Amino acid sequence: MATKPAIPKGTRDFSPEEMAKRNYIFNTISNVFRLFGFQQIETPAMENLSTLMGKYGEEGDKLLFKILNSGDFLSGISPEDITSGNTNKLAAMLCEKGLRYDLTVPFARFVVMHRNEISFPFKRYQLQPVWRADRPQKGRYREFYQCDADVVGSDSLLNEVELLQLMDEVYHRFGIRVSIKLNNRKILSGIAEIIGEHDKIVDITVAIDKLDKIGLENVNEELRSKGIPDSAIAKLQPIILLQGSNREKLAVLRNELSLSETGLKGVEELEYILDKLETSPLRSELVIDLTLARGLNYYTGAIVEVKAIDVQIGSITGGGRYDNLTGVFGMPGVSGVGISFGADRIFDVLNQLDLYPEDSLQTTQIMFVNFGEKEEAVCLKHISALRAAGIRAEIYPENAKMKKQMGYADAKKIGYVGIVGETEIEAGKINLKNMSTGEQKLLTLNEIIDLIK
Amino acid sequence: MATKPAIPKGTRDFSPEEMAKRNYIFNTISNVFRLFGFQQIETPAMENLSTLMGKYGEEGDKLLFKILNSGDFLSGISPEDITSGNTNKLAAMLCEKGLRYDLTVPFARFVVMHRNEISFPFKRYQLQPVWRADRPQKGRYREFYQCDADVVGSDSLLNEVELLQLMDEVYHRFGIRVSIKLNNRKILSGIAEIIGEHDKIVDITVAIDKLDKIGLENVNEELRSKGIPDSAIAKLQPIILLQGSNREKLAVLRNELSLSETGLKGVEELEYILDKLETSPLRSELVIDLTLARGLNYYTGAIVEVKAIDVQIGSITGGGRYDNLTGVFGMPGVSGVGISFGADRIFDVLNQLDLYPEDSLQTTQIMFVNFGEKEEAVCLKHISALRAAGIRAEIYPENAKMKKQMGYADAKKIGYVGIVGETEIEAGKINLKNMSTGEQKLLTLNEIIDLIK
Numbered sequence: 032m033a034t035k036p037a038i039p040k041g042t043r044d045f046s047p048e049e050m051a052k053r054n055y056i057f058n059t060i061s062n063v064f065r066l067f068g069f070q071q072i073e074t075p076a077m078e079n080l081s082t083l084m085g086k087y088g089e090e091g092d093k094l095l096f097k098i099l100n101s102g103d104f105l106s107g108i109s110p111e112d113i114t115s116g117n118t119n120k121l122a123a124m125l126c127e128k129g130l131r132y133d134l135t136v137p138f139a140r141f142v143v144m145h146r147n148e149i150s151f152p153f154k155r156y157q158l159q160p161v162w163r164a165d166r167p168q169k170g171r172y173r174e175f176y177q178c179d180a181d182v183v184g185s186d187s188l189l190n191e192v193e194l195l196q197l198m199d200e201v202y203h204r205f206g207i208r209v210s211i212k213l214n215n216r217k218i219l220s221g222i223a224e225i226i227g228e229h230d231k232i233v234d235i236t237v238a239i240d241k242l243d244k245i246g247l248e249n250v251n252e253e254l255r256s257k258g259i260p261d262s263a264i265a266k267l268q269p270i271i272l273l274q275g276s277n278r279e280k281l282a283v284l285r286n287e288l289s290l291s292e293t294g295l296k297g298v299e300e301l302e303y304i305l306d307k308l309e310t311s312p313l314r315s316e317l318v319i320d321l322t323l324a325r326g327l328n329y330y331t332g333a334i335v336e337v338k339a340i341d342v343q344i345g346s347i348t349g350g351g352r353y354d355n356l357t358g359v360f361g362m363p364g365v366s367g368v369g370i371s372f373g374a375d376r377i378f379d380v381l382n383q384l385d386l387y388p389e390d391s392l393q394t395t396q397i398m399f400v401n402f403g404e405k406e407e408a409v410c411l412k413h414i415s416a417l418r419a420a421g422i423r424a425e426i427y428p429e430n431a432k433m434k435k436q437m438g439y440a441d442a443k444k445i446g447y448v449g450i451v452g453e454t455e456i457e458a459g460k461i462n463l464k465n466m467s468t469g470e471q472k473l474l475t476l477n478e479i480i481d482l483i484k
Numbered sequence: 485m486a487t488k489p490a491i492p493k494g495t496r497d498f499s500p501e502e503m504a505k506r507n508y509i510f511n512t513i514s515n516v517f518r519l520f521g522f523q524q525i526e527t528p529a530m531e532n533l534s535t536l537m538g539k540y541g542e543e544g545d546k547l548l549f550k551i552l553n554s555g556d557f558l559s560g561i562s563p564e565d566i567t568s569g570n571t572n573k574l575a576a577m578l579c580e581k582g583l584r585y586d587l588t589v590p591f592a593r594f595v596v597m598h599r600n601e602i603s604f605p606f607k608r609y610q611l612q613p614v615w616r617a618d619r620p621q622k623g624r625y626r627e628f629y630q631c632d633a634d635v636v637g638s639d640s641l642l643n644e645v646e647l648l649q650l651m652d653e654v655y656h657r658f659g660i661r662v663s664i665k666l667n668n669r670k671i672l673s674g675i676a677e678i679i680g681e682h683d684k685i686v687d688i689t690v691a692i693d694k695l696d697k698i699g700l701e702n703v704n705e706e707l708r709s710k711g712i713p714d715s716a717i718a719k720l721q722p723i724i725l726l727q728g729s730n731r732e733k734l735a736v737l738r739n740e741l742s743l744s745e746t747g748l749k750g751v752e753e754l755e756y757i758l759d760k761l762e763t764s765p766l767r768s769e770l771v772i773d774l775t776l777a778r779g780l781n782y783y784t785g786a787i788v789e790v791k792a793i794d795v796q797i798g799s800i801t802g803g804g805r806y807d808n809l810t811g812v813f814g815m816p817g818v819s820g821v822g823i824s825f826g827a828d829r830i831f832d833v834l835n836q837l838d839l840y841p842e843d844s845l846q847t848t849q850i851m852f853v854n855f856g857e858k859e860e861a862v863c864l865k866h867i868s869a870l871r872a873a874g875i876r877a878e879i880y881p882e883n884a885k886m887k888k889q890m891g892y893a894d895a896k897k898i899g900y901v902g903i904v905g906e907t908e909i910e911a912g913k914i915n916l917k918n919m920s921t922g923e924q925k926l927l928t929l930n931e932i933i934d935l936i937k
């Protein structure tokens with residue numbers, strides 16, 4: 032019996048057209064990574080579960096795809112193990128390996144395993160799929176690509192500056208107008224410190240974020256409902272109402288956080304970045320935004336996020352500075368800063384704004400119609416010459432009906448069709464049809480090479 | 485407790501240098517695929533086990549990596565299922581999905597699922613990893629890449645010709661001298677037919693292959709030991725002793741196979757290919773080789789294999805024509821022809837012959853030494869200009885000891901180091917050190933751009 036084929040939910044096939052677009056995205060990002068001195072690595076799709084487990088929280092452990100041990104996977108498992116109902120424990124006995132959940136933990140594992148071969152600071156990038164057993168929904172997949180760049184083994188803030196310039200260059204190349212939001216974990220800590228509410232950072236940033244929508248009174252009300260005392264809320268007022276230019280915001284913060292060493296350190300770090308960017312300014316806008324609180328358990332310095340200005344969609348790039356990437360694998364003291372591009376969202380943005388350059392389609396540039404053996408022989412010589420000139424060329428492999436051959440060229444979005452019949456062979460020329468205008472011209476091979484190149 | 489990190493056996497990390505080499509290989513092959521009108525697709529790493537099982541024989545089913553169902557994977561499984569000892573059946577209950585084992589079955593599944601969007605003939609290529617739970621050994625991995633190109637939905641032998649030219653172009657670009665071996669399944673069937681031994685094709689080709697090593701007498705002895713009667717062995721003599729040019733071999737075969745319609749069809753197909761290649765000859769040698777019997781259960785026409793001439797290693801590319809790619813998924817009548825490049829072996833050959841072009845390393849082209857804030861500011865402006873000119877440039881992110889900074893440039897194989905101190909700033913120049921010759925020159929930024937580009 033024939034099986035009706037399907038693919039696992041949350042996964043995707045990519046058609047030639049989608050692949051051309053994705054290659055354009057990955058190539059653009061990779062080229063900029065390399066322009067800035069980053070080098071690519073790859074790690075295996077499968078990691079030992081001992082490497083992955085416990086790194087993404089309890090929820091993350093559940094979302095790991097686990098791989099059934101090969102051979103006799105039941106050996107060493109007792110009937111009690113099975114009937115105990117402890118599926119986590121049983122899964123750990125049935126499976127030694129799991130699929131990569133992100134690129135960060137495998138990168139940390141890579142750094143520790145290859146510490147003696149790596150020359151620090153290590154600027155690496157990685158473009159690979161990751162897998163998560165999340166409930167699939169619109170825009171959320173069980174297999175998707177991450178594009179990460181990190182510098183590890185250097186505390187210099189110059190790395191933050193370089194990464195901001197790198198993001199700016201990538202979006203300039205894409206032609207996507209973006210706003211780059213910047214925050215610093217030390218400032219958030221400083222705020223919590225001065226009001227004496229260390230564990231309320233998230234509540235505070237969430238509330239501040241609503242200022243434009245619900246107004247100051249309601250923000251204060253929300254803070255109160257989270258158990259923050261009135262005295263603290265009073266101290267927070269200048270921070271909630273923070274506005275103006277980046278420099279103006281930093282001036283206010285410097286003042287308000289004067290009693291927090293950590294907070295002032297955060298302000299200084301942002302000032303350093305703004306100073307450095309004065310000599311080579313970004314093309315995108317850069318906005319200091321205290322409501323940015325992504326990766327709060329992880330980031331220790333800069334926090335950054337990129338939003339597309341012309342499309343309503345979540346953050347399309349994010350990152351920050353972290354301490355102690357590799358401590359969990361027994362190698363302390365490796366800090367770093369990194370960013371991650373969201374390829375799937377960039378794909379959506381480029382589609383919505385129709386920003387793919389024409390030549391990113393990477394399809395055949397000229398197809399020859401096949402009229403039979405004699406004409407075919409002439410076309411094959413032409414095709415060899417075209418390919419030698421770097422032009423993507425093909426001939427329809429059979430002497431099929433003209434309509435079928437033209438339909439093929441049409442469906443494949445081929446730019447030109449070459450027609451070589453008796454008349455053209457005698458004239459030593461090619462009848463070239465421009466598939467978008469319909470225009471037809473009798474040209475020599477060399478004229479066609481010049482035209483298409 | 486810190487875990488000592490490791491990766492699953494049979495899998496690999498790829499370092500920046502290895503990745504640069506692998507990218508060179510994949511980019512070269514992809515560019516030629518596109519030059520010939522092939523378009524890329526990608527399929528998910530995970531397929532439903534119903535798609536994969538039964539497609540690779542009993543042994544293949546065992547080598548599939550299976551993914552444990554998410555959530556309560558024991559639901560619906562009775563204690564008897566577990567104690568029955570039928571691990572295959574139990575695995576099928578615990579796992580719905582498995583990792584891709586090759587690119588052919590997912591491609592067949594893709595063609596059937598997207599039959600209405602595809603314009604046939606469909607020329608697709610695919611470069612993705614596959615996974616096999618094989619026992620790891622030297623040169624055999626549990627995760628490795630396949631690079632396949634296929635044309636499906638066209639019976640024209642022109643496709644065979646094009647694929648031979650494509651392989652020739654790829655190895656020309658690599659600078660690897662190769663011998664392309666060509667055979668045809670129909671000729672092998674014809675041979676079996678005329679001697680009345682349909683199921684002995686493999687025995688016959690294996691024996692013929694030993695002619696050079698063991699001599700005619702021993703070849704005949706081996707055939708006898710396989711149960712082939714003397715009368716058949718007598719008929720086989722001209723075929724065992726087949727030699728001379730490709731045309732001479734075909735003349736002998738045409739004669740010997742005159743009573744087999746299938747055999748003659750095979751001879752004609754090879755003649756057609758030789759004829760077509762006369763107008764645009766291959767640069768590599770093409771040898772008709774009857775001992776080529778790869779994929780005998782699968783291929784129905786051409787069989788092809790590429791061997792490196794200057795390195796002792798197995799076949800580095802192989803392929804052939806097949807019938808009925810998609811029948812198992814309920815879509816009959818889709819035949820095709822395809823080839824597969826062995827990226828790991830090509831990597832070994834290029835390494836052994838040291839054939840990587842210098843610019844394939846893709847590392848940073850110029851690094852600036854960091855002497856502190858003032859000099860750094862000047863360097864950052866230079867770097868922006870260099871990057872705008874497309875040159876991969878970076879600055880060491882900290883004012884570390886000169887030796888450490890130079891060591892970094894050395895380890896990363898950076899071509900040039902730019903030195904900008906007080907003197908250089910005053911002169912408006914850069915002291916450029918060529919890292920391979922040690923030579924140092926005082927140059928302007930524009931001179932450096934011209935030099936490196």
